[in-house]
Amino acid sequence: MRPGREMIDDPFAIQTDDISKHFGAVKAVRRLSISIPKRGLTSIVGPNGSGKSTLVNLLSGVLPLDGGMVVIEGAILKAVKAHENPAHGLTRTFQEVRxxxxxxxxxxxxxxxxxxxxxxxxxxxxxxxxxxxxxxxxxxxxxxxxxxxxxxxxxxxxxxxxxxxxxxxxxANIYLFDEPFAGLFPEMVVKVKEIMNHMREQGDTIVFISHNMDIVRELSDHLIVLDSGSLLAEGEVDEVLSEPKVIKAYLGV
Amino acid sequence: MIAQRPSLNSLLAIVLAGAAAAYVLWKISQSPEQAVQFAFNGLSVGAVYALLAVGFTLVYSTVWYFDLYYGAAAALGAYGVFYLRSQETLGGLYAVNSIFVNVLFAAATAGVVAWALYESQYPRFRAHVDRPILLGAGGVLAPGAGIYMGFVLTNPKDLHIFLSPAIAVGCAALVTWILYQAYRSVLTGPVLRGLLVVTGAAATVLGVYCAYLIANTPEAKLYLSWGVSCFLAGVVGLTLYRGLYVYMRARSQSPLIMLVASLGILLAMTALTSIVFESTPRPLPEPLGNAPWTFAGATIKGFNVFTIGVAVVGFLFLLFLLKRTAFGKAVRAIGDDEEVSKVVGINTTTVIAVVFFIGAVYAAMAGILSGHDTAIQPRMGLLLLLKGWIASVVGGIGNLNGAIVGGFVLGMIEQFGIWDLAGEWRDVISFVLLILFLSFWPKGLLPRK
Amino acid sequence: MQPPADSQTRSAPNSRSPKALLAAAKTNVELWANLLIIGWALGFMLWKGVGFAIAIGTVFAIWAILTVSLNLVVGYTGLLSVGHVGFFGIGAYTVAILTSRAEYEQLRTEAIPTFGWPFFAALPVGVLLAGVIAVAVGVVFNRFRDDIYVLVSFGFAIISFNVFLNWRGLTRGAFGIHEIPRPAVGGWVLDGELEFLVFALAILGVIVLLSWLIVTSSFGRVLTAIREDEQAIAVFGYQTTHYKLAVWTISAMMAGLAGGLFAGWTSFVDPNSFILLESMLLVAIVILGGLATIWGSLLGAMAFVLLEEGMRFLPFLPAIHVGQARLVVLGILLVLLMVFRPQGLVGRYKL
Structure with missing residues (x-):
């Protein structure tokens, strides 16, 4: 970690405080505050355009923050720089494979x-x-x-x-996977699941975005639901999925 | 929301712009006559840049890659005029007439005429006329047009006589078409047909009279040579698109590949011009008389006023074309999304080919105007191209209004910039301007919406 | 459709058999390009003799240094720079100004300084100056990409040409700088063509070795990654702007070295050697030879020199038009390459 950077003793792998991002008039992420616990699998779900990928891009410094701050592994950051990701022990994949x-x-x-x-x-x-x-x-x-x-x-x-x-x-200690299961054949899905489980056993933090609720239920320990750039719900998977507002807004059941 | 603090960049930009404005104001207060002079020169030079930038932007905003052929088109226009007029204006000093060049342009013209016939007339007649007859007619018309163009180029001394038949036909066809459109909205049936025959006869008489007038006016050769040169530049632009770019675009979408290919074309055509006409600068004489008039202490050449006039008319025509016609709507649709326009039934290849023709004509006009103003040399195409490119970036990439504004802004800044520096630094000034703009204002003055 | 995940079949099981190798060779453009150009060079040499080889060898060496160095920027890093001739000119002019002892009656009024340095003292200064200017220019250029990068690099070529032409107090303008002495070590002057050829080839060898070390190191791998996706490689902890600046500067210094060599060889420089067309030509040669291969750049430079020299023997082409005719041929070749083979003859990267 770079000297002179403000550090806190943080029980979470990643915390965001009031972060925002807008593209022109479109507010992709609005004053979002979430916490991702250390170790285990956290999944981010939400309808299209709810700011999931933008959130990952903000956390990995691909897009600059418009406001708020991020705490990654205890380092307090007002601006996330892409090339400092390894210093934070963070890495990622891209939604459109790059x-x-x-x-x-x-x-x-x-x-x-x-x-x-x-x-x-x-x-x-x-x-x-x-x-x-x-x-x-x-x-x-x-x-x-x-x-x-x-x-x-x-x-x-x-x-x-x-x-x-x-x-x-x-x-890394923190892996951000942007839709790792999208468009994969079943046998490949199994392979990716194996890799992610292996990472969990090693004590890493894995954050992934997925639209497949079966996989989310099966894998994740922690769930974050986004809706139009704001936090809808956050917590244990079963608890979150049984919350009425989640069912209403996202699952539409 | 977080308050938007002015960043260092915008602060610097404001300081720079303020300093430039203060400098210009100070210079103006020092000698207002000079300032008027430079402002006028700026307008005149800016008109040329704007013309180029408009042609360039029209093409760029349709196909989204920079086609560097437009530099060669500008040189082609200027050298076309030189080619057609060298024998008389320079006392036969540079009597260039190369059979190779004539054949090349004749072939290109034949190809374009064949293409135009195929695209516009073939579908109309296909249902009524046999295929062999159509092919035969095309086979006569297209090579005929090519041979005719060859004759025109071989006899530049009698340009007005040789071109008069074409003018007669064109004039008659235009008048008939316009009147036919007018009749069609109110009349139908045999009345329409009868009226059409009468009108056609009258238009033919009118056309022949026009041709007669022109054939007896040797002074018309100047304007005719402009027209022929612009047409040839356009023909080459269209040929390049239809013959090359279409296939390249089908193979790959990378704009850099297209850019490099057009770089190759520019390289080859510039060198070819140097071979045919030698690389030393040549004068194109003052076309509109030499007597300058003075206005508010500034010397104003008639030709420069004419340049500005041509530019303004050119923009108005293009704006009309793009905003008011179906063709313009198609161009905008292709610029927004080519695939979708294809799906809704726009013949994208034809529309883009015509856009390439128009863009090349504008570039050639810019080349001719700039050539008459200073001198011509094969390298001029590249320099004019870069100026047009800079103007289109400064004005806002992909926006026609931006290109116009950018051209005039570039011309003005260049002229005011060489007030204290010597004139030879003008290219440096424009590139410094470009880099400042890209650093502080990357979207340009009027970004495309 | 995608093949199944674990289809691990590798192509053509017995591709090692002589028959298959022969069949593959027939359609192997790289092989034919190599054979053609090397054969052409050897044939030329047999026909015209060793003296001719010596005469064009130095031209080849200078062009090859330029193309190899430009390939580092264009081929490996993916920055399509058309401004390389500027650094070539900076190197040439620095050496010319520092070493020339010529006195000019016509220009006495302008009080042009003469330094009279030895060549080997002036050469490092030229290289360093090219490097320093490259850093300054590179910092500005780093933020541009693709077609805008082409435009601003055009700008650099134009600006440097205008400086050479118009800063008469230093460069003597269109008049040029004469009487640049040949390189000398102690009392031994490289005034023979053969000595100079050996010297130039030695420098070319050093440049090729350096470039090879660069592109096979981890640094070179990062450059190719920057070319492919700059943002993605930044995510993995690389300061891409530093890398781009570094390779740009190295390449510029190599071009400056070529310039110094050129000045020492021709003993005369004027702005006409550093026009924009030369720069476009250079890009054309790099693409012709092949993007992202050092061998390709050598091959491209060789092909170009042979083309230029070969054209002198064409019966229907007057000698004064050779300089332009090579541009016509190169331009047409560039178009054909873009249509049929965007990676160049032996290239590893498609634009």
Missing amino acids: LFDQVSVWDNIMVVLTKRGLFSALLERVKPAQRDRARRILETVGLWDKRDALAENLSYGQRKLLEIGRAMAME
Whole structure:
């Protein structure tokens, strides 16, 4: 952690305090305050356009905050910078899979394993330890045989898995997965679930967005429901899902 | 809500703009006559930039990539006029007439005429006339037009005589069409048909009379050479789109690929111009007499006023075309979403091809006006292109009104900028302006909604 | 449709058989490009003799340094810069001004300083100056992308050309700087063409080695990631602006080095060597050879030099038009490449 940064002893992995984001006149996130507990799986649900992806983008510094502040692993941040994510022990995947397309699968993993500093990167060549780590990750996501292929030539599901593998390579404490299950075949869903359960056993914090309520019920320990940029409900999965306003607003039952 | 604090950037922008305004005001108070002079020059130069920016933006806001051919189109226009007029205006000093160039343009014209016939007339006649007859008619008309264009280019001395038949036909057709549209709204049946025959005959007589007048007016050659040059630049623009860009766009959507391809075209055409006409600057003589008049202490050349006039008429025409006609609606629809426009039944390929034609004509006009004002050289196309590009970015990318405003703003700032610096720094001034704008005002003066 | 997740079949099981290899070779553009260009070079040399090879070797070396360095920016980092000739000019002019001893009767009134430095003292200054200017320019350019980047890099080329042409007190304007001495170490002057060729090729070798080290390091991998998705790689902890600035500066310094070499070789510089068209030409050569390969850039530079020299022997082309005719050919090639092979002859990256 950078010196001179204000720290608090925080029982939560991530807290937001009154954060807002608007695109022109559209308010994507309005004065949102949520808390994500340490360890375990937290899922974020909500109808389309409720600000789920925007929230993940704000937490990972892809979009700048318009107001409010964020506490990540005890560090109080008024502005989240994307390149400081590893310092916070945070990493993510994207809803629309964003790989380095015209680069091999191998290098897609390798690129996040190397040194961040300009000069150390200039002098660094691949070491056996890094090679082993990349191999382990590629074998976990089942892409070891495809390591020389360009990422753009993979199928959609493989791309999604590679992106998850890239996040795993970061060895972070907090993983933000933006719709990791969307568009996957059932056998791949099983694989992603396995990976996420494994992360939970290791004591990591996993936050994921999903539209599939069965998976949400099955996996998550904690649930956050968003509606048009505001918090609708937050808490244990079963409790939240039985709240009348959630049923009314979101599930529409 | 959080109060919006002025960021450092906008503060700096305000300071910069304030300093510039103060400087200009101070200069004006120093010598108002000079200021009027520079302002007028700025308007005149700005008109050229605005014309280019309009053509450029029209194309950009339709297909969403920068087509650098427009630089070559500007040079093509200017050199076209030079080509057609060099023998007389420079006392036969540079009598250029290359059979290679003539054949090239003749072929392009034939191709475009064939395309236009196929797109507009083929569907109309297909139901009534046999296919071989249609093909034969097209096979006569299109090469005929090409050969005719070749003849016109080979005999620039008699441009007015050679072009008069075309003017007769064009004039008659235009008058007949306009009157037919007027009749059609009130009349039907045999009356309409009878009236049409009478009108056609009258229009033919009118056309022949026009042709006769022009054939007897050697001074008309100047304006005719402008027209021919603009037409040729447009033809090349259309040919490039229909013959190349359509296929490239079908293969990939990356705007950078299109940009680099058009860079190649610009490179090749600029070099080709250098080979045919040598790369040293050439004068295009003052077309409207040399006597300048003075106004409020400023010397004003008639041609510069004419330039501004052409620009204004050009904008008004384009605005009318885009705001009031079905074609304009189609252009806007394609600019907003090409796929959807295809689905609702707009023939996107044809509409875009016409847009490329119009854009190239505007660029050629800008090239001709700037060439008459200063001199022509093969490199001018690239420089004018960059000015037009800057103007369209400064005015707001993809917005036609922005392009007009941007062109004049660029012209003014360039002229006031060289008041204290020497004139040779004008390109530097415009690029510094561009970078300032991109840094502090990246959306431009009037962003596209 | 997507194939199932665990379909781990790899393509063409017995692709190693000689028959298959031969069949693959027939459609292998890279192989043919290599064979054609190298064969062309060898054939030319056999036809015209060693003297000719020496004469065009230095031209090749200078172009190759420029294309290899530009490829770092255009091919690896994905920043389509058309302003590279500016740094080339900065290097050339710095060396020219610092080393030239010429006195000019015509320009006495302007009191132009002469320094008379030795070449090897002036060269590092030129390289450093190119680097310093690159940092200043790069900080501004870093925020632009794609087509706007092309436009502002055009701007850099135009501005630097105007400075060379119009800052007469320093550059002597269109008149140019004459009598630039050949490089000399101690008493040994590189005034023979062969000596200079060896020197230039040695520098080219160093540049190629450096570039190879850069692109195969972790730094190079990050550059390709920036090219593909700058925001995504930033999320994983990389300060992309620093990386872009660094590679831009390195590339500019290499171009400055090429410029210094050029000045020492021709012994005369004027603004006409640094016009915008040259810069566009450079981009065309880089794309022709291949984006994101060093070998491709060498091949592209070689093809271009051979093209230029080959054109001199065309019977129907007058000698004064060769300079323009190569632009026509390059322009048309660029269009064809964009249509059929956007990654260039042996490239690894499609624009």
